[in-house]
Amino acid sequence: MAKDMILLWGSGSPPCWRVMIALEEKNLQGYNQKLFSLEKLEHKSKELLDINPRGQLPTFKHGDNVLNESYAACFYLESQFKSQGTKLIPDGPAEQALMYQRMFEGLTFYEKLNVVIYYFFDWFVPEGERHESALKRNKEALVTELRLWEGYLQKLGSGSYLAGPSFTLADVVVFPTVGTVFRFGLSPERYPKLGEYYNLLKERPSVKASWPPHWLESPKGLDTLKDI
Amino acid sequence: MAKDMTLLWGSGSPPCWRIMIVLEEKNLQGYNQKLLSFEKGEHKSKEVMEINPRGQLPAFKCGDVPLNESCAACFHLECKYKSQGTKLIPDCEDEKAQILQRVFEVNALTEKSSIVLYYNWIVPEGERHDSAVKRNKEALTAELKLWEGYLQKASSGFIVGKDFSLADVIVYPTVAYLFQNGLSEQRYPKLAEYYKGLMNRPSIKASWPPTWKNAPKQETLKDI
Numbered sequence: 001m002a003k004d005m006i007l008l009w010g011s012g013s014p015p016c017w018r019v020m021i022a023l024e025e026k027n028l029q030g031y032n033q034k035l036f037s038l039e040k041l042e043h044k045s046k047e048l049l050d051i052n053p054r055g056q057l058p059t060f061k062h063g064d065n066v067l068n069e070s071y072a073a074c075f076y077l078e079s080q081f082k083s084q085g086t087k088l089i090p091d092g093p094a095e096q097a098l099m100y101q102r103m104f105e106g107l108t109f110y111e112k113l114n115v116v117i118y119y120f121f122d123w124f125v126p127e128g129e130r131h132e133s134a135l136k137r138n139k140e141a142l143v144t145e146l147r148l149w150e151g152y153l154q155k156l157g158s159g160s161y162l163a164g165p166s167f168t169l170a171d172v173v174v175f176p177t178v179g180t181v182f183r184f185g186l187s188p189e190r191y192p193k194l195g196e197y198y199n200l201l202k203e204r205p206s207v208k209a210s211w212p213p214h215w216l217e218s219p220k221g222l223d224t225l226k227d228i
Numbered sequence: 229m230a231k232d233m234t235l236l237w238g239s240g241s242p243p244c245w246r247i248m249i250v251l252e253e254k255n256l257q258g259y260n261q262k263l264l265s266f267e268k269g270e271h272k273s274k275e276v277m278e279i280n281p282r283g284q285l286p287a288f289k290c291g292d293v294p295l296n297e298s299c300a301a302c303f304h305l306e307c308k309y310k311s312q313g314t315k316l317i318p319d320c321e322d323e324k325a326q327i328l329q330r331v332f333e334v335n336a337l338t339e340k341s342s343i344v345l346y347y348n349w350i351v352p353e354g355e356r357h358d359s360a361v362k363r364n365k366e367a368l369t370a371e372l373k374l375w376e377g378y379l380q381k382a383s384s385g386f387i388v389g390k391d392f393s394l395a396d397v398i399v400y401p402t403v404a405y406l407f408q409n410g411l412s413e414q415r416y417p418k419l420a421e422y423y424k425g426l427m428n429r430p431s432i433k434a435s436w437p438p439t440w441k442n443a444p445k446q447e448t449l450k451d452i
Binding site: 053054062064065066067068069070071072075076079080093094096097098100101103104105107126128129131133134148 | 282290296297298299307308324332351352360
């Protein structure tokens with residue numbers, strides 16, 4: 001069970017956070033875990049490379065099963081532990097289809113966010129290759145993406161989750177990205193539906209239990225996105 | 229059933245191809261479909277935007293429900309039509325885990341190959357750097373070596389296990405696309421074996437990109 005699992009993770013990494021939310025939702029607290037520092041590049045250590053040849057986080061193992069892709073781990077946990085904790089894949093075909101659609105759009109959302117918030121990090125774009133024109137374009141693309149999600153939530157109505165009335169895998173995988181946009185200073189006045197969604201989910205036990213520790217230590221966050 | 233489904237697609241696009249393979253494997257031939265041209269900008273047409281507000285292909289509808297992300301459509305179709313056609317996700321949890329892992333790793337292969345194939349398309353002239361081109365090529369080479377390694381360990385001609393699975397549905401179109409763009413069969417023999425081995429599978433043959441049938445291969449990746 002949880003004791004046969006190990007998660008290697010980094011604080012504030014949305015992919016890691018996704019797996020942690022899923023573990024909480026499936027009542028699998030007590031899993032073995034190790035926090036790596038992303039800044040100190042500990043994620044290239046031997047311990048990590050032994051389980052994940054890509055040297056990336058999250059790295060998740062259950063018995064002999066290795067799931068290093070966050071979405072793979074989430075689907076696996078829901079399947080393996082279907083009968084315990086929260087039911088994360090709804091039965092209704094329309095709701096299920098919407099869940100899948102939003103989950104995979106969530107990958108695009110995450111990518112468009114990263115090219116803005118990590119633009120000035122050397123590991124993302126080396127200094128000599130940065131251009132104002134690129135950053136401007138990336139920001140515009142992110143705004144378009146945010147407006148799409150704002151529209152999705154508008155259509156579903158207040159208090160709704162991403163695929164409808166119930167919390168699903170779509171929320172597990174997309175909320176960490178939403179949490180990150182607000183951490184980086186997105187204006188809830190300009191994106192009220194996303195703000196509402198953020199406020200709803202941040203109180204959920206699984207989300208609270210897995211909230212990035214360094215965000216708790218310094219609640220203020222950054223302001224990279226405050227003007228978009 | 230198939231008559232309630234509509235697929236707007238482009239020839240040679242791996243995401244479109246994945247959905248077509250699943251529809252064939254689940255015996256859902258007879259779905260409504262329309263081939264559109266990327267070159268003519270038809271992916272931005274009103275017809276597409278009505279199903280997919282992102283203006284991208286595939287634009288797929290199952291009844292009233294849009295499923296424009298290829299993996300979303302594949303997962304949903306396998307779930308909904310579990311009891312017909314090929315079983316694409318096995319019940320065995322260990323094998324399922326391997327399949328899920330490979331399915332989601334394809335994202336890395338797609339990203340790394342796209343930035344090499346489309347560098348001049350994605351990056352405006354004033355922003356291009358030789359250092360970036362070099363780095364992107366090295367990253368793609370490393371990624372391809374990983375997949376070559378996965379296939380080294382595979383024994384039955386499939387990417388995971390002994391049967392054709394959802395992992396093959398997602399992986400195969402991307403691998404075929406790389407060879408269509410000139411990837412060296414000598415340098416990547418296991419990938420080439422995989423590519424050739426599944427070419428004649430009925431679902432793959434039936435959905436083979438029409439524009440590839442008489443066209444010569446591109447050479448963009450021949451030096452990778």
